[in-house]
Amino acid sequence: MPQNAGSGAAEPSRDCPLCPRLHDFIAAWRLKEPEWHNAPVPSFLPPEGRESVRLLIVGLAPGLRGANRTGRPFTGDFAGDLLYRTLKNFGFTRGEFEARPDDSLELVGTAITNAVRCVPPENKPVGAEISTCRRFLVPTIESFPRLEAIVTLGSIAHQSTVRALGHRVAALPFVHGAVHETSGPTLFPSYHCSRYNTNTGRLTEEMFVAVFARVAEHLRR
Template identity: 60%
Template sequence: MTSTTPTIDPPARTGALEPSRDCPLCPRLAEFREVQRAAHPGWFNAPVPAFGDPDAWLAIVGLAPGLQGANRTGRPFTGDFAGVLLYETLIKFGLAEGEFLARPDDGLRLTGAIIINAVRCVPPQNKPTPLEIKTCREYLTPNIEALPNLKVVVALGAIAHQSTVKALGGRLPKARFGHLAEHVMPSGMTLIDSYHCSRYNQNTRVLTTEMFEAVFERAQAFRPA
């Protein structure tokens, strides 16, 4: 299977917040998406949109959809191991209402929070290329800018951190990734880092429940009264 690079206007120019279902901007990801559509026609198999409250004061930036998680269900962190800790934590801190049942029709809703992936399409081996991350930032940036009440961003993992710093107009040498590291961006926005809540990080104890909850405990300092 071969891919060609399309000639289209970048989404940053069109003002689009979400890519189209057949977004062609990253040929490798578009090709992988078509493979998954053929193999799993009942799955979502498309760029996964942001999920949450449009009046959010807290944004959570993840890496990319998991193959059998968000790529299957169409909702960030839904259907994979990482989502259990994330959504249970959001419920605990009053940032989500309802019950998380790992499916998009479970009725769960976010209150004051929104989840945005740095890369919207599932990448092979869960590893987007630097160019794919940069390309999809043309959606990450306007999504963040469209949140009028945003106070703080939590980045899950180093890749999400790096893309978020750039989306917020910061510079990476001055904002190094580290769990619970806190950075003030040029706009005045605060970025808080967390290790990603992946199965690997949880199983190896790189990230514990207590460590993850500490990130959101710190974020509460920015919650509007």
């Protein structure tokens, strides 16, 4: 299990059977790559624990050769390179990110999770899987007593987070760079930091950094 993995009701079991398609997909990859993590990927937490978390980042789902392989969110693929570089620039990490779960990287006042904890085929979870996995996203959010900001990466993660907070998606729509005040944590939606989005120009590094600049300013206030 990766360093600082979460526990309790906020985390599915290693052999979670709730989404048969995802369960079977992981089972097939356990046969192909028995040394990989190949299980639901737990939330990545700071060493100081859940009580220290003021910022939560919610991604879509583990990448097949990224978090599904390494067992730590955004570790092992391009998206993690951009995310952790940006977090370091704003003081949300310490140590060095080396794209493996036993590197020296630690989060600072920050936690990272996914709306869907298991890797989906072609990186595309279906609606039922997103809804089912919300039973873990809700207690994850509730487990952070000092949470002030949530960055949602992509429309699916954003919509699932909005629903997990008990709000209507229409009232808090996904718009990159928006700032949505709620009765709880403030939401900062961003395009996902995937290689596809950066290669096509939908998301530039400057656009991504600007989101976290707003987050840092919000937390300073």
